[in-house]
Amino acid sequence: MVKWILGGTMLIAAAVFLLAKTGNIWIVAYITFALAFIFVLISAAYFSKTPITKKVKTITFVSLIFYFLIGASTFISANMRTEWQKSQLLKVKNYIVDSQFKIQIHQKLLEVFRSYKLQDENSHKTIGQLFDSLMYIDSLGLTRTEEIAGKDSAVYYISKLNDDEVVYLALSQKTKGADANFLNFDGRKGRVQVKGILSGKGIEYVTEN
Amino acid sequence: MLPKIKNKPLAALGYILLSLAIIFLFGIAISKFTELITFNSLEHPFFPNAAETAGAVTIHEGINEFNGEANDVRVFTKHSLYLGINIYLFFIFLPLLALYFLRKVKLNLGAAKPSLFLNLSTYLTILFIISYTGFLVGTLYGNIETFQRNKKANYEEGIKDVLNIKLFDVYAKAAELALFNKKEKIDGDILQQLNFKKDIGSNYFTLKSKDSSYEILCSDSEKDSTIKIYGVAISEGKNTNFKNLNGSKGRFQIYAVLDPLTDLRIIGQN
Numbered sequence: 001m002v003k004w005i006l007g008g009t010m011l012i013a014a015a016v017f018l019l020a021k022t023g024n025i026w027i028v029a030y031i032t033f034a035l036a037f038i039f040v041l042i043s044a045a046y047f048s049k050t051p052i053t054k055k056v057k058t059i060t061f062v063s064l065i066f067y068f069l070i071g072a073s074t075f076i077s078a079n080m081r082t083e084w085q086k087s088q089l090l091k092v093k094n095y096i097v098d099s100q101f102k103i104q105i106h107q108k109l110l111e112v113f114r115s116y117k118l119q120d121e122n123s124h125k126t127i128g129q130l131f132d133s134l135m136y137i138d139s140l141g142l143t144r145t146e147e148i149a150g151k152d153s154a155v156y157y158i159s160k161l162n163d164d165e166v167v168y169l170a171l172s173q174k175t176k177g178a179d180a181n182f183l184n185f186d187g188r189k190g191r192v193q194v195k196g197i198l199s200g201k202g203i204e205y206v207t208e209n
Numbered sequence: 210m211l212p213k214i215k216n217k218p219l220a221a222l223g224y225i226l227l228s229l230a231i232i233f234l235f236g237i238a239i240s241k242f243t244e245l246i247t248f249n250s251l252e253h254p255f256f257p258n259a260a261e262t263a264g265a266v267t268i269h270e271g272i273n274e275f276n277g278e279a280n281d282v283r284v285f286t287k288h289s290l291y292l293g294i295n296i297y298l299f300f301i302f303l304p305l306l307a308l309y310f311l312r313k314v315k316l317n318l319g320a321a322k323p324s325l326f327l328n329l330s331t332y333l334t335i336l337f338i339i340s341y342t343g344f345l346v347g348t349l350y351g352n353i354e355t356f357q358r359n360k361k362a363n364y365e366e367g368i369k370d371v372l373n374i375k376l377f378d379v380y381a382k383a384a385e386l387a388l389f390n391k392k393e394k395i396d397g398d399i400l401q402q403l404n405f406k407k408d409i410g411s412n413y414f415t416l417k418s419k420d421s422s423y424e425i426l427c428s429d430s431e432k433d434s435t436i437k438i439y440g441v442a443i444s445e446g447k448n449t450n451f452k453n454l455n456g457s458k459g460r461f462q463i464y465a466v467l468d469p470l471t472d473l474r475i476i477g478q479n
Contacts, residue, residue: 016293086271174277
């Protein structure tokens with residue numbers, strides 16, 4: 001019996017130690033649990049030798065399988081529930097970030113659009129000129145950054161600026177977007193990126209990732 | 210010994226309760242032990258369930274991603290350890306003990322002087338396993354029930370989110386159209402350009418979603434340049450007696466105060 005207990009201890013300790021390196025708790029859980037099941041089945045075969053009757057042996061095996069099936073079901077149900085909750089949490093986060101970016105972009109571009117549409121009859125400034133005069137553009141030329149307060153932050157860029165059109169985009173520093181391989185404006189990958197395109201016709205919003 | 214307990218259901222119930230108490234004591238002991246050797250607290254202390262421990266890590270990772278923070282390796286390490294101890298105790302040690310006693314008790318019953326301790330230990334171990342199975346079934350039921358409930362709640366919350374986005378879209382487009390047409394006020398023409406429709410005798414222009422999950426209402430009869438755009442969803446609101454603008458009762462309702470010359474405010478009503 002002591003040998004079996006020691007064997008089980010070593011098996012689980014080694015499995016958790018090695019599998020923890022994967023960084024995925026469910027891999028640790030499922031494989032360790034499967035190993036425990038195999039180990040207990042082998043030990044059941046050993047312990048149910050004589051004097052155990054065939055009837056008791058059958059009941060023992062069926063009970064053990066049932067016990068492990070219930071155990072496996074709790075793993076599967078907890079995995080499904082928590083993964084779903086996690087995905088919903090990230091969906092809400094994306095929704096908040098996306099809405100926040102659109103509102104920020106909207107406020108900037110609408111200010112320019114308003115100036116463009118309501119300018120004096122004698123004034124004939126272009127969209128680009130008005131954007132240039134109303135917005136601060138840093139010494140790097142077309143790049144302008146702005147931090148949003150809070151845990152996450154965004155950087156705003158002007159990706160296009162000419163007389164007829166301005167493309168103003170917001171790029172999250174931390175929040176992941178739908179496509180992990182999406183190439184962001186700053187050269188990184190997979191972040192939320194929203195852009196607003198301002199022209200004489202109005203503003204168009206595009207969630208790029 | 211065996212027939213005596215078999216004929217006393219109260220004694221059996223006592224053993225089950227004792228087993229459950231031991232399960233929880235085990236939970237406390239192993240969570241304290243894990244906390245002690247990892248110098249950190251657990252997400253689910255006192256809960257001797259390996260599946261829930263793994264679930265706690267998933268939720269923890271989700272919250273970190275939500276906050277834009279990196280995952281803490283220590284949290285993963287201590288939960289992996291707690292998970293391993295749980296699997297070991299309840300899925301290796303306990304079945305091994307039951308198998309061992311089962312074999313021993315058979316020999317014991319045939320002996321001249323049967324050991325009371327061995328009989329009792331066998332009973333307790335088997336009852337412990339039965340109690341823990343009940344505990345697992347409870348967890349399983351809880352998971353399925355919570356999952357179903359969350360899904361339903363999430364569907365309704367999703368409609369509110371879509372309505373919020375839609376309200377912003379309408380507001381943004383309406384503000385742009387007002388400026389584009391050099392109007393200081395959002396009128397029926399602009400609303401019609403945004404696919405709003407007005408029934409005869411109605412005070413409101415309405416825009417319904419394709420699946421009828423929400424409705425956006427707007428009146429063009431405001432006196433100044435401001436305008437209110439209302440959103441009513443089929444999702445339940447806070448007050449069940451609240452009278453919604455579209456005639457329904459107790460539904461989620463928000464409105465946006467819009468002035469094309471200034472800015473937007475979105476306000477929750479129910």
